[in-house]
Amino acid sequence: MPSAVSAGPWMRIRGLTKSFAGELALDHADLDIERGKVHGLVGANGAGKSTLIRCLAGVTLADEGSVTVSGEDLQKGSPRASEQAGLAFIHQELNLIPHFNALQNMLLGAPKVTRFGIIDWQRSGVAARAAAERVGIRFPLETKVSELSVAQRWLVMISKALVRDASMIAMDEPTASLSGPESEQLFAIIRDLSAQGVAILYVSHRLEEVLQLCDRITVLRDGRIVDAAERGALDKKGLVRAIIGHDIRPPDERARFATNRSRQPILSVRDIAWKSAVKGVRFDLYPGEVLALGGLVGAGRTELAHLMAGVTRPDAGHFELDGKRLDIANEAQAIRAGIALVPEERRSQGVMLQQSVGFNINISTLKKLRAVPGLPFVSDRKARRQAEGLVARLGIKTPSVKTKIGGLSGGNQQKALIARWLNAGTKLLILDEPSRGVDVGAREEIHDAIRALARSGVGILAISSDVEELTLLADRVLVMREGRITGELTGADITEARIIELSYHDANDEEGNIA
C-alpha cells in the first residue's frame, strides 16, 4: 500500500466542506501539499482559510471530504490524530504559557525524561535544544516567554513543532506583529525548513511576502478555491483580483492632500517623553491631513499613542489642543477633550464581542442618546437611529444593528470601532494598526473612511507597521526609531524605500525632532 501512494502528493485534501449555521465556510476544497514546499494560502477574511486550517488541525469537524497523509486517511475532528500525522499549527495568538520558560513551552505535552517522577530538564531538553539551534535561537531557553519579543515567541513555536518532528507547519499571519528584519529572519528559517523537507502552509494578508516566499499559492474566495498557481505564474495585481474578484485603484492615482502649515494645528506634541520608550517627541498635526506614523515594532509609536489618549501619563512635555495647553490624566479626560484611540488589539481592547453592533457603536455617546436631557435614560429609538446612520455611512456589512459584533468580519468590526467616534465630538482620532488582520477589500474601505474623516476636519494620526499601508494612506509620514522621530516625508517622497530607510537611520541626527 505505501508503495502505491508514494507517487502521489504527501497530503491530499479532497472535497473538504464545512458549513456553519447553513452558511458554507468551506466548499469542496481540493488541495495537495508536498513536503519541502512552501504553500501560500490567501483570501479575504471569511474566505475559508481558517476553516481549512482548523479542519486540518482537527479542531473543527468537516462535514464532508477527506484528508490523506502519506496515503493514509487522517481521522477527522481529532487534534491528537492530526498531531500524530505530523501536522503542527502556529496561530496568530501563539498558544504559549507566558510564565513558563521557552524550554518548558517547547516540551509542553511532549514526552519528557523523568527520574522518580521528577522531570530531568537537562536530558529532556536535548531535542528542544537541537530544534532551537535549527531555527537559530540565541537567547537562553530558560528565559520566561513573557520576557520574549513576539519574534522570539515565533521561534519558540516553530521549535516546539520541530520537537514533535512535524512534517508540516501551518503558520497563520506570522508577520502581523513582526518588524521588517524580523520577518526576513523568519523567511530564512522557513526556506531552511522547506529545504529540509518540511511542508509549510503559509497564511498571510501580506501579498508581497506570499509572492516572494511561496512555491505555490492557493486563493480562497467565499469558501471555494478560485485560483492555484506555481511561483511566478501570478503577480500582485492578479492575486488581488483573485482575492476580491475585481481590481483596486493603484496608489499613484490617489491625490495626496497638501498639509497647510499656515493653519493652526489641531494638536501640538511638545517634547513628550515617557520611560525609555518615548524620548522627547515634538510635532504638529494639521486639519485635513492624514498624518501617519511609521517605524519598526518597538519604536515607541504605540506608547506615544497611549500618551496622547491618556492611557499613560508623560514623564515630561505637554500637548496643545487647538492652541491651548492640555493636561490629560486618563482616557475619559482625553475623550472629553476630543482625543480618541482605536487600539491596536481589536479583540482585547476594541470590540465588546458579545454585545450588538449598535451597542458597540453607541457606547461612547450615551449622553447624547438620552430620551430626556438631564435624565440618565437612554432612548432606544435614538440609539438605533444613530447606529443605523453610522452603519450606512461607513458601509458596515451587518444584518442589523442588533447583530452581535462577534459575528462580523474583522474589517467590519474595525469600521464599527471607527463609527464609535464619529458622533462623539472627536477632534483627533488615533488609529493604531487600523487594518491589521483585515483583507485588502476591507482595508481600502477603512482607508476611504479615514480619509473622508480627515477632510471633514478631524485630525488623524494613523500608526502602521505595514509600510505599504503608510504609502497608501498618508498625506504626511513621520517615522519613529527608538523613541525619536527620525524623519518626515511628504508628497512624492512617501515611498516604501524612504520609510524603511528612515526606520533604520536617523535622517537628522542633529536636530532629532521635527517641529
Add this chain to the structure above:
Amino acid sequence: MMVQAGTAAKDAPPLRKSSWKRTALIWLSRYGTIVGLLLMVVFFSANAPGIFLSRANFLNILSQASLTAIIASGLTYTLVVGEFDLSIGYVASFVGLIVTGLMAYQGFPISLSIVCALLLGAAIGAFNGVLVTKVRINAVISTLGVGTMLTGIGFTYSSFPIATGIPRPFTDIALGRLVFGLPNPVIIMVIVLIVLWVILNKTDVGQKMQAVGSNLEAARLSGIRVDRIKIFAFATAGFCAALTGTLLSSLLGSGTLAAADGYLLDAFAAVFLGSATLREGEFHISGTLIGVLILAVGFNGLSIFGAPTHFQPIFKGAILVLAVGMSALARRYAASA
C-alpha cells in the same frame, strides 16, 4: 473515486445528527431553566394538589423568594461588571444586627435606623469596590476578608441576639400586607427588581456596566470611568444585601448573628441559574428572578414531601453546580455559534 463517494455519503448523516444535537443544546441552555421551573410546578401540583397548589402556599413561596431575590439581584450587578461579591451574606447578617441594635440600644426611631442600615450596606459595598478597583485586590479575596471581618465586628457589637426593645411596627414591616393582600417583602422585591432592571437596561450607567463586563479595556478606551462603575455595582450589591438583612430581622423579630449568612449560596445559585436563562451566559435581572423561583419552589416541594432538612443543602449545592455548569455551557455555545 468510488471510495471517495462512499465516504462522503457515510459522513452526511452524522452532520445532520450533530447539528440537531447542537440546536437542542442551544435551546436547552436558553429555556432549560424555565422548562425546569414549569416541570417542578406541574410535578408538585400533580402530586400534592391540595397543599402545593393553593394561594396560601404560593404566597409563602413568593415571600420566601423575595428576600433571596433582593440580595441576588444586587449580586447580579457585581457579576455584570465582571466581579464577585462573597460578602453579601455577611453584610446582610451584620446590617440585620445593627438595625435592631440602633433601635434597641441607641434608641433610634425606626425610619432613621432603616436609613442608616441601608446606607451602611451601600458603604460597605462601596468599600469593597474601592478595594477591588483602587487597591486592586482580587474580588474573591477582598470580599471574603471584609465579610469575615464583619462577622467579628458584629460579635463585638452584640454577642447575643437582640430580641428585646425592638418596636412592634418594625416587625410589622415584613409581616404586614399593605397592597393587594400580598406580603410586604414581595412588594419590596417587585420594586427593587423593577428599579434594578431599569437601571441596568435603560440608563447610561447600566449600559456602561454591561460594557465594563464585556471588555474592560475597550470600556476604558471608550471613555468609561470603569472604577466608578464597578464601585457603583458593589455599592448596589451592599445596599441590596442590607435590605435583605433588615427585612430578615423584621421577619424574625430579632437581630441575630450570622442569621443571613446562608443567603450567599442561594444568591449565587440563583444568579448563575439566571445567567443560563434566555441569554447565553450573561447575567441579568429577570434571569436572576427565575433562578430564585426555582430555588424557592424546590425548597417548598422538598418540605411538602417531608424530605429531611439535610436534603436542603444537597439540593442547594447540586443546583449551584448545575447552574454554573449550564451557564458555562451556554457561554461556550454562544462563542462557537
